[in-house]
Amino acid sequence: MAEAIVVDDLVKTYPDVQAVDHVSFRVPAGTVFAFLGPNGAGKTTTTEILEGLRARTGGAVEVLGLDPWSEGRPLHRQIGVIPQDFRFFEKIRPREAIEYYGTLFGTRPDPAALLARVQLTDKAESRFDTLSGGQKQKLGLALSLVNDPKVCFLDEPTTGLDPQARRGIWEVIRGLRREGRTVFLTTHYLEEAEILADRVAIIHHGRIVADGSPAEIIQRLGGPARLRIDAGEDVASFLRARFPNEIHWQAGRVEIVLQTREDAIAILDALRASGLAWVSFSTERDTLEDVFVRLVGQMDDGVLKSANGRAPEVPA
Amino acid sequence: MNGARILADLKVTARGYLRNPIALFFSLVFPLILILLFGLIFAGSGSGPVTLYVQNFDHAANGTATPFSQAFLSDLNRTNLVSVDLVSPSVGNLSTWLGQNNNPVGLVIPAGFQASFLAHRPVNVTLFTNPQAASAAGSAYGAVAGVLNYLNLAAANGTAILGTTQYNVGSTIFTYIDYLVPGLIGFSILTSPMFSMVDVTSTYRKDGIFRQLSLTPLTRDEWLASRVLWYTMLTFLSAAIMLGFGVVVFGAHVILNVWLLPFLFAGPLLFVSLGMVAGSIARTPESAAVIGNVITFPMMFLAGTFFPVSDFGPGLQVVAKLLPLYYVIDGMNQAMLFQNFGRAFGDLLVVLGFAAVLFAAAVYLFRWKGE
Numbered sequence: 001m002a003e004a005i006v007v008d009d010l011v012k013t014y015p016d017v018q019a020v021d022h023v024s025f026r027v028p029a030g031t032v033f034a035f036l037g038p039n040g041a042g043k044t045t046t047t048e049i050l051e052g053l054r055a056r057t058g059g060a061v062e063v064l065g066l067d068p069w070s071e072g073r074p075l076h077r078q079i080g081v082i083p084q085d086f087r088f089f090e091k092i093r094p095r096e097a098i099e100y101y102g103t104l105f106g107t108r109p110d111p112a113a114l115l116a117r118v119q120l121t122d123k124a125e126s127r128f129d130t131l132s133g134g135q136k137q138k139l140g141l142a143l144s145l146v147n148d149p150k151v152c153f154l155d156e157p158t159t160g161l162d163p164q165a166r167r168g169i170w171e172v173i174r175g176l177r178r179e180g181r182t183v184f185l186t187t188h189y190l191e192e193a194e195i196l197a198d199r200v201a202i203i204h205h206g207r208i209v210a211d212g213s214p215a216e217i218i219q220r221l222g223g224p225a226r227l228r229i230d231a232g233e234d235v236a237s238f239l240r241a242r243f244p245n246e247i248h249w250q251a252g253r254v255e256i257v258l259q260t261r262e263d264a265i266a267i268l269d270a271l272r273a274s275g276l277a278w279v280s281f282s283t284e285r286d287t288l289e290d291v292f293v294r295l296v297g298q299m300d301d302g303v304l305k306s307a308n309g310r311a312p313e314v315p316a
Numbered sequence: 317m318n319g320a321r322i323l324a325d326l327k328v329t330a331r332g333y334l335r336n337p338i339a340l341f342f343s344l345v346f347p348l349i350l351i352l353l354f355g356l357i358f359a360g361s362g363s364g365p366v367t368l369y370v371q372n373f374d375h376a377a378n379g380t381a382t383p384f385s386q387a388f389l390s391d392l393n394r395t396n397l398v399s400v401d402l403v404s405p406s407v408g409n410l411s412t413w414l415g416q417n418n419n420p421v422g423l424v425i426p427a428g429f430q431a432s433f434l435a436h437r438p439v440n441v442t443l444f445t446n447p448q449a450a451s452a453a454g455s456a457y458g459a460v461a462g463v464l465n466y467l468n469l470a471a472a473n474g475t476a477i478l479g480t481t482q483y484n485v486g487s488t489i490f491t492y493i494d495y496l497v498p499g500l501i502g503f504s505i506l507t508s509p510m511f512s513m514v515d516v517t518s519t520y521r522k523d524g525i526f527r528q529l530s531l532t533p534l535t536r537d538e539w540l541a542s543r544v545l546w547y548t549m550l551t552f553l554s555a556a557i558m559l560g561f562g563v564v565v566f567g568a569h570v571i572l573n574v575w576l577l578p579f580l581f582a583g584p585l586l587f588v589s590l591g592m593v594a595g596s597i598a599r600t601p602e603s604a605a606v607i608g609n610v611i612t613f614p615m616m617f618l619a620g621t622f623f624p625v626s627d628f629g630p631g632l633q634v635v636a637k638l639l640p641l642y643y644v645i646d647g648m649n650q651a652m653l654f655q656n657f658g659r660a661f662g663d664l665l666v667v668l669g670f671a672a673v674l675f676a677a678a679v680y681l682f683r684w685k686g687e
């Protein structure tokens with residue numbers, strides 16, 4: 001199947017808020033899709049509609065060719081779900097939890113192998129209520145794999161975890177992709193989306209404001225590159241007199257907004273010819289985070305309010 | 317319904333319970349402590365029967381004590397709580413005499429005792445007790461009230477004259493401990509599902525555990541079946557413990573018969589449902605706990621758990637009869653003590669009625685997926 005998840009014009013309205021506002025996207029099978037957005041953006045709502053846990057108000061949704069709400073039971077045998085902030089029976093041990101899920105699904109998982117896979121082997125016999133947040137999340141991950149799912153849903157799997165635990169979860173997600181599973185990941189960590197995802201959709205106030213591969217999004221929505229030269233204010237004045245570019249000077253650093261790549265070469269040539277003193281230079285591009293912060297900030301300022309589902313090209 | 321899944325859930329539930337000392341304490345250990353405590357307070361702690369000094373004014377025409385009053389006294393002896401010692405009517409006021417001789421408990425049987433009983437006219441015996449000898453007073457009261465209670469019951473059932481041999485078959489005389497055993501089994505049937513189902517229902521909902529389970533092939537009905545099975549097993553276990561203790565330690569008179577069984581099945585079903593209803597209507601686990609306690613505690617005291625409801629005032633008796641637990645306990649009393657199976661059956665119907673309504677309400681309110 002080419003598309004594991006198809007979402008068309010999805011709408012979810014709560015009594016006091018429209019949590020999902022005409023959202024559309026597709027997730028090709030075998031890829032990692034990151035749903036990126038700040039708190040309250042509508043990530044969990046969308047995710048749980050896809051899992052069949054919430055009813056939608058409008059639009060069409062298909063996961064593995066099934067309607068999650070009306071065909072939940074057959075769907076649930078083929079998907080794995082880790083909710084945001086996974087909780088389970090307080091007194092159960094991870095090994096027992098996996099055996100329990102194995103019986104429920106009628107599969108014969110190997111608890112030791114699954115626990116090793118999520119790096120929880122040493123806690124196999126500890127009670128759930130004694131596990132740390134990261135360890136609980138890892139057990140959730142292990143349980144979601146008991147039925148050998150085709151699609152895995154992970155709702156903010158690393159929120160609140162320490163860096164090492166986050167890296168552990170990332171490793172597992174990479175493994176899922178290698179095995180050809182589709183991963184639907186929500187996160188508010190830009191870095192996570194950038195590192196793990198084949199495709200990213202940025203959601204804010206229930207609307208998708210950008211989507212594509214991380215590189216595409218940066219390319220399309222990122223600001224122009226900048227050239228930085230560590231030098232005195234005399235260099236800034238010199239360049240301002242010769243080039244039309246936007247040029248700032250602050251605290252021993254000149255920052256030039258580049259319009260084309262060739263700008264940088266011309267500027268550096270002129271600088272060398274001038275004989276003025278300078279220390280070092282570097283060029284910088286927006287990260288996904290810069291794009292995200294700018295998009296979200298502008299939306300909150302009302303600039304993007306007219307955008308419907310897709311952001312217009314934003315001049316820097 | 318899939319048996320393997322129910323069994324798997326049952327196993328997880330049982331393990332969770334065994335690893336939770338508080339749950340275990342309240343459903344198995346606490347009733348035991350209660351039976352020991354109440355048993356020791358009211359049965360006297362093995363110091364043998366208390367001497368009960370009796371003035372019997374109920375004489376037949378030939379001057380000897382009436383057969384009914386004699387039977388009453390020999391039944392009092394048979395309780396092993398008291399040993400009857402006759403005091404001549406010629407000593408005068410029994411209360412004064414007891415005080416002078418430093419004897420703590422005495423009983424006066426009035427003239428016309430037998431005649432009134434046969435005519436179904438109310439008649440009182442007078443029990444004198446010294447409050448400073450609480451244990452002797454308790455034993456004497458337990459023996460006298462127990463025997464009278466039985467006689468009253470027998471009279472209400474329309475048997476006119478009771479010789480000792482007639483009410484000596486099966487259970488003999490009912491002492492406080494005899495009432496306590498079914499009462500405390502009822503206590504377990506009420507409290508173990510109530511305390512934990514209220515908590516489980518509200519906490520699992522809040523923590524998203526129900527939604528988590530809804531993503532597996534386990535169905536809501538299977539989960540419910542597993543819970544009901546678990547509390548039924550727990551009930552059987554605690555009933556066995558309580559009966560064992562009551563009989564072995566305190567010599568309680570109970571008759572095991574099949575009429576006990578339907579109560580041990582229907583009772584847990586009723587209170588699992590009630591616990592789920594309480595847990596479902598609350599918004600948070602904290603308010604669920606409050607609602608659960610508001611339901612459980614009054615029922616615990618008013619439904620005949622610790623004291624026979626017939627000892628209550630008329631107002632409280634009406635309240636008691638509104639409580640589902642009353643019918644569970646009364647039914648078990650009828651089955652195990654009085655062998656009044658007609659009334660036990662009536663009680664069972666009421667219990668099943670409560671259970672059906674509450675189960676339907678629980679299923680209706682129970683959100684498995686939930687938003």
Ligand SMILES: Nc1ncnc2c1ncn2[C@@H]1O[C@H](COP(=O)(O)OP(=O)(O)O)[C@@H](O)[C@H]1O
Pocket residue numbers: 014015017018019037038039040041042043044045046687
């Ligand atoms: N069950 C609900 N009832 C009412 N409003 C809700 C409910 N769940 C979420 N919301 C609202 O919908 C919006 C999106 O929430 P959510 O999907 O949880 O966002 P995210 O997961 O991105 O943080 C928020 O404004 C939130 O308050």
Ligand SMILES: [Mg+2]
Pocket residue numbers: 040043044045084155156
């Ligand atoms: Mg969320």
